[in-house]
Amino acid sequence: MTHLPSPPDAGFGHATTHRNRGRRRGLRAAVAVTVVTAVAAGGAYAVGLGPFAHDEAPDPAATAQARAFLADWAGGRLDSAGSRTTSPARAQEVLRNFTAGLDISKPQLTAGTAERAGDGTVRVAFTAKMPVTDLGTWTYRSHLPVQEQKDGTWKVDWSLSLVHPHLSDTAKFRLERADTTPPKVTDRNGASLTGDAHPSLRPVLAQLAGGGAGPRGTIRLVDRATGEVEGTEATFGKPRKQPADGPVTTTLDATWQAAADKAMTEQADGKNAALVALRVDNGEILAMANSPATGFNRAMSGTYAPGSTFKLVTSSALLMKNAVAPDDIVDCPKYLTVGKEFHNVETSSFPNATFRKDFTESCNTAFISLRGKLGDTELGDVAHKYFGIGQEWRVGIPSYDGSVPAPKDETEKAASMIGQGRIQANPLIMASVTATATSGRFHQPTIVPGATDATTTTPLPKSVVAQLRTLMRATVTDGTARVLADLPGDIGAKTGTAEVSESEPNNGWLVARRGNVAVACVVEQGVTGGGSAGPILHSLLSAVPGDPS
Structure with missing residues (x-):
């Protein structure tokens, strides 16, 4: 000593x-x-x-x-x-x-x-x-x-x-x-991750390194002559939840993380926004970014209405029951009243539209008109059973795992069909939904290797997965996600516009899959998904053209 x-x-x-x-x-x-x-x-x-x-x-x-x-x-x-x-x-x-x-x-x-x-x-x-x-x-x-x-x-x-x-x-x-210098945190390939190089990681690096224990110290009463401890007067702080020796390895990818931070800085236009990118085959999180970079972790813990991106779940429920097929005619009027008046973005309409057209143009009224095809609890049951929503996710840091409650009345059921009402999600959840919809199997998202998985899910039917992939690809080539159409690769996507209140602009959403990566982004008060979240994901996917190693 x-x-x-x-x-x-x-x-x-x-x-x-x-x-x-x-x-x-x-x-x-x-x-x-x-x-x-x-x-x-x-x-x-x-x-x-x-x-x-x-x-x-x-x-x-x-x-x-x-x-x-x-x-x-x-x-x-x-x-x-x-x-x-x-x-x-x-x-x-x-x-x-x-x-x-x-x-x-x-x-x-x-x-x-x-x-x-x-x-x-x-x-x-x-x-x-x-x-x-x-x-x-x-x-x-x-x-x-x-x-x-x-x-x-x-x-x-x-x-x-x-x-x-x-x-x-x-x-x-x-x-x-106590020495509370956090141990080194590395990405999946051993590259160092720091708050200076990756601003969005600042709030979570301490959680990853030591469980957010914070400063620690002890006051001792000691003998003046010998220095021997006679007693402990006070103790501060909490012990680390994991050993501090050696680096802490994560599933993150430094290249994807840097591109995500850059996309947020350059394309979020100063708005509150968040995104998550993860591997489709195992749920490992490659990047998470927030705007602003410090403070609340919207990407992992935010609670948002997912809007029309949730139509991936709604479509899964309908397709599994053979309640609708892509070429079926499902009219898309400007307005539909179910206790309250629902409308499409910019009050668009597509008379005699097919369900494929309804999906690619994100027609709210068409989806709401199909509400009678599903039981009151069926949408929540599908979300829980096939997509893991609402189950306990052990990601490795604090996260919100979503909620799809049973509707209280017919109006709320109508809203639930388009990801509104009391449905709540965040970019972590919607990136996972995208990965599940296009691969057929849910994998619990994780940010640390070997995280315990306590979820129980069932794979989606292969026929449903094939239909969803075709619908998402058409949304990029011919629908509301055209902002990604110039990028190489077989990209599929779904936009979303989520109402917050009558007095505030809508939140904008965009989810996409390319190869083995699924991404999701929300922009608060972004008005439309293609117009606000679109440039962010375009920047991210442009910067990292290939799959992670």
């Missing part, structure tokens, strides 16, 4: 560095920091001094002096605080070393009751709340003995124990700050 250089008589409180090359990383010093809860023994005044020993109330001047001492100490006026004691220079020195040495900022000292002892001393109890930089607050109780002087004034009778009951000529405090 090594000790940091201490100021004169810093033994009243200082930090040390402590390293252990074993399983855990050693404790690292931080400019002396503070301590947490310590319960001090408050003294009771002397007893057995006669029936009239405490009849006299404490002199108000004594209490006023104690309160003034505490106010000066809390305010950092240590010369003034010292002058109110029987040992001004010593008191000033100890108070300075105690607060500065343990990195205590802005102490909160609250006076309590005052009692007069048999020898005339007035004891004023107080509670100390000592904020320790970056760790927490050390709270304890002590008391001030105040004695009347020969000239009739009152002074705090100085002793180390009034600062803290355990502080003495033989014992002092030492702060040990």
Whole structure:
């Protein structure tokens, strides 16, 4: 154990560095920091001094002096605080070393009751709340003995124990700050991932590296002569959820992540937005990006109405029941009233449209007209059974796993057919939906290799998968996802426009699959999916033309 250089008589409180090359990383010093809860023994005044020993109330001047001492100490006026004691220079020195040495900022000292002892001393109890930089607050109780002087004034009778009951000529405090430098986080190929190079990963790197444990430290009471620990006064922070030794490997791909961050920066137009890219064959997350890059992780934990991108699930439910076929005529009027008036984007209409046309042009009224083909709980059952939505996903970091509740009435059932109502999802969920719809099998998304999978799903029929892939490809070549039509490869996609409220612009969605990668993007107040999310995914897929290794 090594000790940091201490100021004169810093033994009243200082930090040390402590390293252990074993399983855990050693404790690292931080400019002396503070301590947490310590319960001090408050003294009771002397007893057995006669029936009239405490009849006299404490002199108000004594209490006023104690309160003034505490106010000066809390305010950092240590010369003034010292002058109110029987040992001004010593008191000033100890108070300075105690607060500065343990990195205590802005102490909160609250006076309590005052009692007069048999020898005339007035004891004023107080509670100390000592904020320790970056760790927490050390709270304890002590008391001030105040004695009347020969000239009739009152002074705090100085002793180390009034600062803290355990502080003495033989014992002092030492702060040990744990090394909370997160271990290196790497991508699937061993490349380093940092917040500087990949801004969207800043909020999750700490979660990946150590479970978001945060700063940790301990306040020890030690023997002044030997340095041996006599007790633990306070402990801060939580232990890591995984060993800190060695790099933390993820499923992310540095190339895809860099392209995702760049696409967000250049194409999100300053709006709140998020995207996820993952492998179709196993659900491994290749990239996740948010705009703004810091703060709430919309990509993984957002709760949005997925709008027409959810028609992948609705279509699966309809096709599996043979309730509709791609070449069936399903009229697409401008409006349809089911308790409320529903309409298509820009109130478009396609008379005598086929279901294929309804899908590629994202006709809301056509899909709503088919609501009677599904039972009230059927859409949610399909989402849960085949797409894993609403089951517990163990991604490796916090995530929201979606909800498709049974509709409360016919109007809500109509809204559910087009991904509205109370249906909630996010880019993670919709990237997974896209992968499942175009491969036939759900794979729990993960961001760390070997994550536990507690889901239970059933594969989609191959015939349904083939139909969905054909419909999604037609949406790119002839429908609302034409923004991706100039890109090479057999890209399939689905746009979405999700209403938020009557007074706010719609959210824009776009999901797509190319090769072994499925992607999903949402842009808050983006109005349309092709117009807002389209440029973001176009930028991403242009920058990374091939599948990940």
